[in-house]
Structure formats: structure tokens, C-alpha cells
Amino acid sequence: MVFCSFLFRCLSLKVQVDKGVERRFRELAMRRFGFGKGSLSRAANEAFLMWISNVEEASGFSGDPVEAIDGLLADVKIDSVKLQHKVGKIWASMVVEDVPG
Numbered sequence: 001m002v003f004c005s006f007l008f009r010c011l012s013l014k015v016q017v018d019k020g021v022e023r024r025f026r027e028l029a030m031r032r033f034g035f036g037k038g039s040l041s042r043a044a045n046e047a048f049l050m051w052i053s054n055v056e057e058a059s060g061f062s063g064d065p066v067e068a069i070d071g072l073l074a075d076v077k078i079d080s081v082k083l084q085h086k087v088g089k090i091w092a093s094m095v096v097e098d099v100p101g
Helices: 019-033 039-059 065-069 080-098
Strands: none
Touching (some): 019 039
């Protein structure tokens, strides 16, 4: 999918969707925007914007996320690499516990 506007550079995004979703998306995009070049991109751009809006509304958070976490880990006495590895091990152990079998 390619998203363009006159003010921004075009970007390409490759996604995988179910066959039925892709078929319905194409059909509705062409009904709404016509059968010409760019109709899928316009529909995809609109869909992404709607999804972003819904997720932002659901989160209830507004503001700069960096400012929100600034200083949150100030008392942690471990460097960032070691902390990242420790969190990775904790996350992996939680995932392994949740795997059925």
C-alpha cells in the first residue's frame, strides 16, 4: 500500500490480511473511490486514520509519551542494556507459562 499527500513523501507499507478481508476491502474501496489508480491507497489511508483515532480515544492518554515516563526509572540502579535483558527474560518466562501443552 502506498500513502501519499502533496505535503508528505509517499511511503509504502506491506501488510498481510485474510483473503476475505482483502476482497471486501478492494470491493468497497472501489465503490467509494472509483476504479481508478489510487483508490486502494485512499481507502487504506482512511482506514488507518480511523483505526488510529479509535485507539487514541480508547487509551484516554493525550500528551507527550516521553514526558509521561520521564524520570519514572530514575531510581533504578541498573544500566539500560542490563535492564532490557532482564525484562526480556521476565517476558519470555511469562510467555512460556502461557503456552498450552
